[in-house]
Amino acid sequence: MGKVFVFDHAKCNGCRNCQIACKDEHVDNDWSPWAKPQPDTGQFWNRIEERVCGQVPKVKVSYVLHMCQHCGDAPCMAAAPDAVYRRDDGLVIVDPEKAKGRRELVEACPYGAIFWNEELEIPQKCTGCAHLVDAGEMPHCVDVCPHEAIWFGEEGEFPAEIAAAEPLVPERAAVDKPRVYYLNLPKRFLAGIVIDPEADEVITGAKVTAENLDTGDVLTTETDEFGDFWFLRVAEASWRVYVEADGYLTRAVDASTVDEDRNIGPIGLYES
Numbered sequence: 001m002g003k004v005f006v007f008d009h010a011k012c013n014g015c016r017n018c019q020i021a022c023k024d025e026h027v028d029n030d031w032s033p034w035a036k037p038q039p040d041t042g043q044f045w046n047r048i049e050e051r052v053c054g055q056v057p058k059v060k061v062s063y064v065l066h067m068c069q070h071c072g073d074a075p076c077m078a079a080a081p082d083a084v085y086r087r088d089d090g091l092v093i094v095d096p097e098k099a100k101g102r103r104e105l106v107e108a109c110p111y112g113a114i115f116w117n118e119e120l121e122i123p124q125k126c127t128g129c130a131h132l133v134d135a136g137e138m139p140h141c142v143d144v145c146p147h148e149a150i151w152f153g154e155e156g157e158f159p160a161e162i163a164a165a166e167p168l169v170p171e172r173a174a175v176d177k178p179r180v181y182y183l184n185l186p187k188r189f190l191a192g193i194v195i196d197p198e199a200d201e202v203i204t205g206a207k208v209t210a211e212n213l214d215t216g217d218v219l220t221t222e223t224d225e226f227g228d229f230w231f232l233r234v235a236e237a238s239w240r241v242y243v244e245a246d247g248y249l250t251r252a253v254d255a256s257t258v259d260e261d262r263n264i265g266p267i268g269l270y271e272s
Ligand code: SF4
Pocket: 011, 012, 013, 014, 015, 016, 017, 018, 019, 048, 063, 065, 144, 145, 146, 147, 148, 149, 150
């Protein structure tokens, strides 16, 4: 058991209060034995990544939290067992005294969560605001989030969230056993607009069926009042999209979401 973080991507609007709060808490503040002061530039112990997906005009922006994953089987601990340790509550700490001069630790973290402090000559990272946790408070990033997108607490407090969560880097999850759990991470979308080119109008209420050519799975939706259709959170796959509407010939279009989100653009239907 022990402490974990949960980040709900669906609640984050990218305000970056959490990022600023980390600076506020750690720049010029010495929280030894957990951390020496963070420099005011060059380090982001937590960071909100902005992801822009799709093609104009169907574009979505999303925000993903990056931070130390306080791994259950931490590569940084394996690289320097004399200088990196786990507290009883699960937080992974780079000891600022014992890690002095150990620049190689920056490379030991596969998540890019360890930074080098040139002035103090120490590797540094998120401590989970251990000094606040010890005082019975929340990590500052959790405390300031206006949308309650970041949670922190005992693992047993979040059974449903942990069951529904996915790791930030799936291919590393089994190795590192990260203890930051992510909900609703962005997935691919497949979108388009259905039009009647002869009438120069959009077609509303058209039935749109997307067949996953890799698995055979089928999704359906209808065009909205603007003639648009969206399939959200779809697999990375090759698709055949069928469009049907009363009085029109059915049309099929192929599209791929293997490499990126896909806006198919206008799909013209012609009267039958
Ligand atoms: S403070 Fe909350 S809503 Fe704002 S960027 Fe951070 S996680 Fe997202």
